[in-house]
Amino acid sequence: MTHDLESSRRARDADAPSSESRRGFLKLAALTGAMVSTTGTRALADGDIGFFAKDLSDEKLTGMYRTILRIRWHERTQADEMLTNPDYRGYNHFYAGQEAVATGVCAALRNGGPFDQIDMVYSSHRPSGHAIAKGVDIPKMVAEMDFRSTGMNGGYGAGMHISDPTVGFIGADGMIGPAPVIASGSAFSFRARGSDQVAVVFAGDGNYAAPHFHSTLNNSKLLDLPLIYVCENNLYHQYAHYSYSCPHKDIAEAAAAYGIPTEIVDGQDVVQVYNAAKEAVDRARAGGGPTFIEAKTYRDYNHWGAPGAKAGELGAFGYDPLAITSFRPEREVRAWMQRDPVDIARKILIDWGVLDDAGATTIEEEVKAEIAAAFEWGLSQPLCTPEDGLKHVFATGTVPARQFG
Amino acid sequence: MTHDLESSRRARDADAPSSESRRGFLKLAALTGAMVSTTGTRALADGDIGFFAKDLSDEKLTGMYRTILRIRWHERTQADEMLTNPDYRGYNHFYAGQEAVATGVCAALRNGGPFDQIDMVYSSHRPSGHAIAKGVDIPKMVAEMDFRSTGMNGGYGAGMHISDPTVGFIGADGMIGPAPVIASGSAFSFRARGSDQVAVVFAGDGNYAAPHFHSTLNNSKLLDLPLIYVCENNLYHQYAHYSYSCPHKDIAEAAAAYGIPTEIVDGQDVVQVYNAAKEAVDRARAGGGPTFIEAKTYRDYNHWGAPGAKAGELGAFGYDPLAITSFRPEREVRAWMQRDPVDIARKILIDWGVLDDAGATTIEEEVKAEIAAAFEWGLSQPLCTPEDGLKHVFATGTVPARQFG
Amino acid sequence: MTQKSWMYSVFEAVQYEMQQDPAMTWIFELTPPVASNPGLPVINLETEFGRKRVVNTGIDENWMVSAVLGAGLAGSKAATYIPYQGALMPFQVIQNVAGKLRHKTGGIAELPVVWVIEMTGQTPGFGQQHSCYEEDSYYMHIPGVRTVIPSTPYDAKGLMHAALRSSDPVVYLYPAGLRTLTEEVPDEPYEVPLDKAAIRQEGSDLTIVSSGAGMPGVLDAVETLTGEGMSVEVIDLRILKEMDTETIVNSVAKTKRLLTVDQSYYTLAPGAEVVARAAENVEGARFKRVAFPDAPPPASPEMFTWMRLSAEGIAGAARDLV
Amino acid sequence: MTQKSWMYSVFEAVQYEMQQDPAMTWIFELTPPVASNPGLPVINLETEFGRKRVVNTGIDENWMVSAVLGAGLAGSKAATYIPYQGALMPFQVIQNVAGKLRHKTGGIAELPVVWVIEMTGQTPGFGQQHSCYEEDSYYMHIPGVRTVIPSTPYDAKGLMHAALRSSDPVVYLYPAGLRTLTEEVPDEPYEVPLDKAAIRQEGSDLTIVSSGAGMPGVLDAVETLTGEGMSVEVIDLRILKEMDTETIVNSVAKTKRLLTVDQSYYTLAPGAEVVARAAENVEGARFKRVAFPDAPPPASPEMFTWMRLSAEGIAGAARDLV
């Protein structure tokens, strides 16, 4: 098993010293600035993409690129398993296309150290990108997703329930609604115990319509909670465009109404995402309360699994057969895929002189090998023992079997 | 039993012809305009209180005054019963102080006719004002509130559950949260069946924090539902000021964020309330969707029942013993009671020449007599039959007794 | 009569009632109101009745259920389809508002509403949160709401007609695992009564009581047991509220042996009520329950398939009892 | 030892645990975290621990319960007091998130949280919606959550300590009708175990099983029955999940007569489970259940007092059975 999370964890540590000189920002802005806008109080000059990322170390920036690649190749490999390996039983709600969001946000967080100092991430039904960005052990996640007993969660939870609190990844949640409210509770406890930790929740555009949305924002604002709500607006909930459930063009408008600072960022650009997250984290740690970040993004695959996808190719095409009211047009998919977060990150790093083309390719090859090894290890792990299903209902003991009378 | 609902129902009928000439509005504005403001798109000239009420018939205006008095004297009589009659078992969450809100809104509604043309009102735990304004039979309501078998709901529901769909009073609801969402469902059905009916929900400032608030406004806006949300902001929920649960000064701001037209009105002034409601009703009937009206108001009694009140006197004073975080200062109560909706309505009508002082006093005496008779009738009605509790669980049949084994 | 799937049978009933009543509405979220069946026209409520009556909404099951309730109170027949993920989101409004409405108004409130609430198919791998087989118990405890749980396409259609014509609110539990089950189903509308259990097979040695997606496993087990010479009476509850006590008690009085079979968690599964009613009314009988353990359903297929109901588990319990 | 009210005993435990653990939080809505008792200092959590740890919130019980869950997941002990009006508002998050969390994470998630959830006192006049005596069944069906229901001040304090020290989530049902019940309660902290029923009286003719606010009526009835020469064994369930089967089965094996008494609706009240477990394990016993009918509680005191539990109703059922 070859995977080296240590270096990337260090790179992702937001508290690492940052001594690098500023870099050529305006140039970058021309590349990526198209979708930038904010509803917050801080107005950006036209073409300016913010400033925090300029001060990051090369190691940290490279780490972000590596993270994006890890998420991407984990997914492509898993999709290929689903499409070609009849013995593979795992599944996922794929995150490909959205990698820059998880990566940029988690790069601004504290992802290691004692549990009472680490920042906490709440994820959704689409968790593998968030999990990797937060630093979970990929081979163990691969094993978990294929229901192996040595998986991250012993094979109990799999795709929609992965969790690793040791890196602050509180975990996936298969339900739409509850996670943001629960995340606000973690933020509540940080404030009550005087900790400078922050809680982050990743939630889709679909979550806007859930009644919990109001509870989360209202209480976070009222109590000034250190909560960062990252709304990944990929335009669709399961089978309908978000305009079927939201009257706002920018969901951030809804948050701004509570008096919460908001940022709308290009979710395909990891640097923009990082900048917004860094500002939010700084504010939250300083007792300034919540921030709402809306990342405009898109998923390359359909809602669930790999229908419409081909092995060895990125993305899924063709209308989702269940989407009757509102389709996801193939042209829309192809247009968004032009703005690939991997490509954008790579271009930025090369443009900034952090990497050259060969260096970027080397990293990509390393990541591919790492992921291949993760699958090799994960899929060779032992299956679960049936009787163990009766464990872990409570902290101690086993519940009785009842299925045989 | 002497009570004459017919004339007042006719007077309250918003579709009755209105041929009267305009009246001296600017004069009135000086009396009542202090708290006027709007967040809607229609800006009012300074000192202008709107225009619809000017065209109402004398009969209709007098009817509104009569309604306010009915609500007031029903409550004062009931409070006195609670304070002095040990055999009286009824209770209420008193509405005194807020009468102009229910009266002004319901005066703009269709309160009679076939069930599929009538406008529908959803009320709260504080329902008797809404019920009277919508036109329920007061003696039957009095009987219901004292658990009599000939009460409006056979003694099954009493204070927090009164209902009379024949006048479109769908009814009280003791829970905070559900009523607005359910009301939006009635509005949904009106639109689906092409009816021009409107649904109205009365909800307190406390309801803002309930997650249902978001669902109601979001879906009403998305589907353009003919729903009028009347937020009676009496500054407190059970034992806390609304600032403990709401970050907005005006709750209407929250509604405006959805793109819903809002009006903030002086809830002590029935004419202002009527004007706002009339505009909202016209818009809803014409397919223009929802409106949110925030009425700034205050309750003269404490949250529940008559603690702190004296028989024969209006209002309850002294701190509520259970309100630990946030008090309702006695000075605040006394200040608000200076702006009594009965007095304001009376002054307006006299100022407009609709009534003279003697006429106003006559109406007051008539109403007192009517309410006294309602209590006499109501409290002499038969008690319920124990076994009947097993009825009305379903449309037909009786459920078995289980309490004896 | 044509072979029809469960899903098609249900939508055939809904389509008919919507054609009869132009006020009737249908609210959905992610389950399109579309069904097809070999040899029959595709049913698509959205295109047939338009988007004013058939609405695709956001992820807010509490709104869906509440909106249907409000439509019913306003005099419109109304229904919604709640996917299993949201099965308990609208619980409070059904429990504390809808179920109490007729009673609290002294019989006045009419509620011609149906909430179709899915129960997950027992798909291995879904895991804890996407596994609402347990909701039958929660909804069954509520007074004032008729809770039904069909197990065949025939009953699914007939109960849907009956539910939509009833002025009582109905929780119509939809076991997603049965969606593609097929049988002969009449083309014309008909009602299956909202208060009768079905005796699927008569017998004298043992009574087995189950419901919904528990039934196929029971029928498989009974085939084996019958082959072994056991005479089993099989009762499909069909209606959880008001439960048909008479059919159960009469059967157990005859067989003196009762086995209940539930997909729901053991503690307070519907079988607890079945056993308790029989035990109160029949002396000297013997009782056993098969159910999901009091544990969330694990994702691992190995754990899960061992824990869920199986024909062998049911047959084994039956043999123990007789 | 001092005579203490139920309410005071509960807050004494909470106060102690908050003093021990500076991270512990308390969220409330309309029930002030204040208790007084003759001869003892007033407890006021809000003034003692400040408004960062003790928060008065808006009317959003789902947020309250979810926030406490999130605090627990972040490593802080946390509790909230949900008034009976909101008793089922947070149902889904307890049922489909909290109860499944430890299991779905393979044992990793720690949830040191307590949700105090009120059940109404059976006050005549309150009527249907303000009458959540029924929630015991809903919460009892959920795996992964320890649901307790004390019936005495002593147990109320000891179970609160145990609940707050447990790393399992606990639904602590608080029968509001018992708030002012008084008995001798130790001043120092102690635990009542989260898995044991209490035998309140031993006897040989009949076992009566009840819980929470059902207990006072049972004890009254038993006094009468004892006076009449009947030997009654009285079991107070105390814990609904995991229910103490052994104590019940041993008792019924001895008495061969079981009467269950519930304030909850008959169908699937906790008594259904008690009868079913006994019936599965004891042959030749007789069973009866007393419960609230399957109807919402009417407001009319005449109807309501006839329908709710009474000592006479319980005693009558006991006589019928023996």
Ligand SMILES: Cc1ncc(C[n+]2csc(CCOP(=O)(O)OP(=O)(O)O)c2C)c(N)n1
């Ligand atoms: C309460 C609830 N209702 C329905 C679902 C089914 N569901 C799962 S994901 C999803 C769509 C979520 O959309 P969005 O929040 O935009 O996230 P995305 O899938 O686009 O990442 C739905 C409806 C659910 N999981 N929970």
Ligand SMILES: Cc1ncc(C[n+]2csc(CCOP(=O)(O)OP(=O)(O)O)c2C)c(N)n1
């Ligand atoms: C779900 C729920 N939680 C709590 C309560 C208890 N309760 C009844 S009225 C009330 C306060 C309501 O305040 P507001 O909406 O401002 O109305 P007001 O009483 O001021 O008219 C509360 C908390 C309830 N009825 N329902």
Ligand SMILES: [Mg+2]
């Ligand atoms: Mg989305």
Ligand SMILES: [Mg+2]
């Ligand atoms: Mg208020």
